[in-house]
Amino acid sequence: MGGECKSKERQKVYCDVLILGGGPAGLSAAMYASRAKLFTIVIDEGLTGGQVATTYHVANYPGTNGVVRGMDLMENMKRQALEFGAQIDELKLIEDIDLESEEKYVRTEDTDYYAKAVVIATGATPRKLPAEGEQEYRGRGVHYCATCDGALYQDANVFVVGGGEAALEEAVFLTRYAKHVTIINRSDKFRASRGTQDEALKNPNISIIWDSIVRKINGDTFMKSIEIENLKTNEIKEIEADGLFVYIGTEPKTDFLKGKLILNENGYIDTDENMKTNISGVFAAGDVRNKTVRQIATAVSDGVIAGIMAERYINGKQ
Template sequence: MCSRKEREKVYCDVLILGGGPAGLSAAIYTARAKLFTVVVDEGLVGGQVASTFHVANYPGTNGVVRGIDLMDNMKKQAEDFGAIIDDMKEVSELNLEGEEKFVKTDDTDYYAKSVIIATGATPRKLPAEGEREFRGRGVHYCATCDGAMYQDANVIVVGGGNSAVEEAVFLTRYVKHVTLIHQLDHFQASKAAQEELFKNPNISIIWNSQVKKIIGENFVKAVLIENVNTKETQEIETDGVFVYIGMEPKTDFLKGKVKMNERGYIITDEDMQTNIPGVFAVGDVREKKVRQIATATGDGVVAGVIVEKYLAEKQLIFAGKA
């Protein structure tokens, strides 16, 4: 006879969905305020930052810090104040209405007096024929994760923002040569990032072009690119393609649950409050102009402070129990 495992029930003051810099910063503040705080993440905590090789502009560091080290520090700080981290938990159902919010994962039911959405954003997929087939077999979205596989190889980087330019430079630690393909005739990256790229002899640039097709058998062998002005095409041999063409908010599971803009970013006020009482949104997932680690942590801090005030006003603080 098969026995059915009883689902775990967790009751908390603050449930934070997402364990990147925004979510962990909020957790540090709410846990320090003695609110029973639980952070739920569908993967390992750390967000995009954990897979960034180095961060050079985060205030208070010695110039450069590894992304994973920065996030490990934030995680430890949140846990030291009493926050519970539940990683590898994918949300399958939720109800954000009412005074008690409900969030369901594969093995746990969470009941919370407030919810902070910090699910972040995910890399936009390359809109080219063959992208899905060769994803993980030559098409990648994280140079820090996969760059070491391409020792002495020739690779392509697609994009023109900070991530594309910085990761192209990073890849030259491993690869023989990087060809950067950008659909415009100029970069949107910072001046400092561009200077690093332009002085690197192992990087060449193809302007005004976009990748139309990924070519290969078991693994990528080439790409077909098209000039956006002349419409001329050419095939370029390559061992791998690293894509940095922007981000998309991870809000699919929230459609119809909270107010968003046309691109799927959650709309909040300056206190990080959404249109649902007791529900807040922070970091890359919310509608705003600047998305940096420092602005994500700032969002988290604001939400952490406001949530404490919200719960105090509602007189809903109660001892959390699993």
């Protein structure tokens, strides 16, 4: 007879501070909470680092010597958190959560976590392109991470959708591989900083299509062309394309919090300046929070405040 298949026994873990998300905000909160001698655990549905880990270079993070790779920056933060005593549990998908009780509870596939305070730093994910064929050709021509997939497009004709900081930075990065990069922007001006705009506009391998959006993606096994509509003339034209990289904003990773915490109309978490949510002992930090500026430096700042406030909450200082 074959061996009996036994289910894995669930673990119960108790901690002082449980941090959901291992990006800049979560790791910064972990540094401060664990340095305050609190047993701190960071859980992440993937690998630590967040969106920053997939960014090829970061040129505006204070204190760095010129340009630093996003992956290196996040490895430094992870190492610091671990050295202060934090525990990091990766590949932990949240299945259920109870924030109302004095002892907070988070359930993952194999572990039940109980904590005195929780910091939500789950970040945001790229907003998907609202075009026909996007889902069909996602990963087969349509991408959301140039650092991850740009090398696939050596000497290719690549398009970038968006007009913000990320779109222009990644367009410049893609010129390392692609023969030519075309930026498609829905208005007649960019939202990126002047320095980033200058870098893109001066690059001879970058051109721009203004006042336009992608309506449809065509192909067979892989994407072959895109249909673009000019929003001023309503003209639609089909253009051959090897790859399409999309940077049109982000959406917060808060689906698991619906009905558990007050979210605004866009799904972001409202907090005060001390990162407090509407529930005592629950804090939010980073891109998941309702705010105007979302940068690595602001995520770190949020995380520092959340870590300190979690420690004060636990020790009855507030």
